[in-house]
Amino acid sequence: MKKNGLLIVMLISLISCSDSDDKSSESYIGKWTLIRMGSNNPAANSIDILEWEESYIFNSNNTFSKTRKRDGKTTTISGTYSVMKTTDQTKFELSYSAQSDIIGSCTALKENLYIINDIGSLYSAWSICDGPLLVYDKK
Numbered sequence: 001m002k003k004n005g006l007l008i009v010m011l012i013s014l015i016s017c018s019d020s021d022d023k024s025s026e027s028y029i030g031k032w033t034l035i036r037m038g039s040n041n042p043a044a045n046s047i048d049i050l051e052w053e054e055s056y057i058f059n060s061n062n063t064f065s066k067t068r069k070r071d072g073k074t075t076t077i078s079g080t081y082s083v084m085k086t087t088d089q090t091k092f093e094l095s096y097s098a099q100s101d102i103i104g105s106c107t108a109l110k111e112n113l114y115i116i117n118d119i120g121s122l123y124s125a126w127s128i129c130d131g132p133l134l135v136y137d138k139k
Contacts (some may be wrong), residue, residue: 028083028090028115031139032122033054036134054102056113056122056136064094068102075102090115104131 012060034054052070065078067101079096096121106129110133114123124134 026083028092028122028138029058029060032058033139034134034137035137036133036135038127038135048088054134054136055139058092066094066102068073075100077102087117089117104134105129106131 015116032055034050034052037050052068054068055068057065057067062080062082064077064081065076066087067074067076075127077096077098077100081094083093084091084093091123093113094113096110099108103109103111104124104126106126112125114125115121116123120138122136124136125132127133
């Protein structure tokens with residue numbers, strides 16, 4: 001009887017440990033810091049000096065914050081995000097509740113970011129509409 005009870009406890013613990021819906025195990029959760037700025041102009045492909053410091057923090061509950069430090073001023077905004085994964089990339093659609101100068105986007109309250117899976121860096125889609133190409137690494 002004790003063996004059956006032990007077997008049942010082991011099965012329950014295995015089943016409860018194999019829950020793959022745990023969002024905290026997602027590799028994108030955490031802080032991503034701006035490491036490189038670039039341009040769509042091939043003659044000026046990358047900028048060695050960052051014009052500002054910037055980071056995103058992605059939380060497991062689909063909320064995020066974005067912080068930019070520029071000219072001695074720190075601005076932080078937050079919102080929610082959704083994720084779409086393919087074999088090649090992970091796409092983030094960020095939604096803000098208020099307008100801010102630090103939203104790097106072609107539209108007012110939404111921002112798109114991508115992780116190219118083979119590279120592992122986070123890229124802003126702002127360069128599509130004449131913004132700079134921004135690249136972030138997870139810290």
